[in-house]
Amino acid sequence: MAGRGIFITIEGPEGAGKTTQARLLHEHLRDRFPVVYTREPGGTAIGERIRAMLLDASNTAMAPLTEMLLFAASRAQFVAEVVEPALQDGRVLLSERYVDASIAYQGFGRGLDVELVRRVNEGATRGVMPDLTILLDIDPAVGLRRARQTTGKEGRPGHGDRLEQESLSFHARVRAGFLAIAHEEPDRIRVVDGSRAQGVVHDEVVRLVEGFLGARGWRASDSS
Numbered sequence: 001m002a003g004r005g006i007f008i009t010i011e012g013p014e015g016a017g018k019t020t021q022a023r024l025l026h027e028h029l030r031d032r033f034p035v036v037y038t039r040e041p042g043g044t045a046i047g048e049r050i051r052a053m054l055l056d057a058s059n060t061a062m063a064p065l066t067e068m069l070l071f072a073a074s075r076a077q078f079v080a081e082v083v084e085p086a087l088q089d090g091r092v093l094l095s096e097r098y099v100d101a102s103i104a105y106q107g108f109g110r111g112l113d114v115e116l117v118r119r120v121n122e123g124a125t126r127g128v129m130p131d132l133t134i135l136l137d138i139d140p141a142v143g144l145r146r147a148r149q150t151t152g153k154e155g156r157p158g159h160g161d162r163l164e165q166e167s168l169s170f171h172a173r174v175r176a177g178f179l180a181i182a183h184e185e186p187d188r189i190r191v192v193d194g195s196r197a198q199g200v201v202h203d204e205v206v207r208l209v210e211g212f213l214g215a216r217g218w219r220a221s222d223s224s
Contacts, residue, residue, distance in 0.1 A: 005087040006216060007128070008209060009098045012136035013175045014164050015143030015150075016194035017201060021136060022096045024202045025209060029092065032220040033213070036086045039096040041074040044081045050074040055161040062162075064110035068117055071102050076124040083128055092213070098130060100181050100189075105163065108177025109170050132212045134205055135182050136194035140171035143194075 010022045019039075026037040041051040050070050053059065075098070086093040099121045107114035138146075148160040159165060182189040190208050194201055 003090055005089065005091040005093060006132070006213065006218065007083065007087060007093045007095075007130045008212075009095050009100070009130040009133045010136065011097060011100050011104075011133055011178060011189075012194055013138055013140055013143045013171055013178065014160070015146030015148075016136035016138040017146075017198065018096050018136060020198060021134070021194075021201060021205055022094060024198075025205055026094055028202075028206055029094070029209070033218065034089075034091045035094055036082070036091050037094045038078075038082055040078045040098060041071055043078045043095070044074075046077045047074040055163065057159070057162045057165055059162060064106060064112055067110065068102060068106040068112055068120065071106065072120050072124040075099070075102075075121065079125045079128055083125075087128075092218075095130075098133075099125060100133060100135075100178065103181055104174045104177035108180070109166070109174040130188065131216075132209065133185075133189045134208060135178055135189050135191045136201070137175070137179065137191050138194040140168055140175050144168065144171060 010018045010025070012018050022037065022039075026035060029035045030037075040047060041054055042048045050073060054062075054067065054070055054074075083093060083095075099118075102121055103114060103117050106112050107117040144160075144164065147164045150160075179191070182191050192201060192204050192208070
């Protein structure tokens with residue numbers, strides 16, 4: 001296989017199942033396509049250190065602009081170390097979160113100027129955007145209950161990380177932001193109901209991704 005790779009992101013409010021669905025999708029694709037699976041903020045040594053700072057519940061004094069710039073800094077490193085090399089190598093890059101998250105969280109959620117968030121991130125990413133985004137949608141109240149009880153991640157069980165500890169109204173604005181982005185970019189973003197059973201959601205995600213890859217001329221034999 002030659003040419004540029006494919007960039008796919010999984011997005012959504014807290015508790016929508018991004019990590020679970022991204023891992024399941026990776027398991028489904030990895031023996032059939034050359035896949036790189038990653039996450040952000042993070043995905044690089046520098047990015048993981050920034051991630052820890054961003055999600056640390058003790059950082060209550062962090063200003064919204066600081067938060068947005070830290071996400072963008074992590075993302076700039078992510079694009080340089082992970083995204084561009086994977087795409088240049090002709091791989092399928094699968095990432096949990098990317099620019100849409102900053103527009104939803106820092107723009108709609110925090111109330112920063114959305115165009116400012118877009119401009120900063122355009123500079124940080126050098127304009128590299130996903131080819132396909134799966135937006136897992138869920139009611140914020142349901143999602144937060146899920147997220148705050150999840151073990152093995154940042155934050156104390158029952159409380160969650162710094163962002164998960166934000167108010168329900170904040171997370172409602174975030175969800176509205178994601179849906180607004182999806183409305184603006186229907187050709188890139190596919191909205192999936194993340195409140196359903198894990199297997200049902202996975203089946204729909206696989207159908208959407210395989211349909212997209214097939215339309216781009218990617219077949220399972222491409223991994224050989």
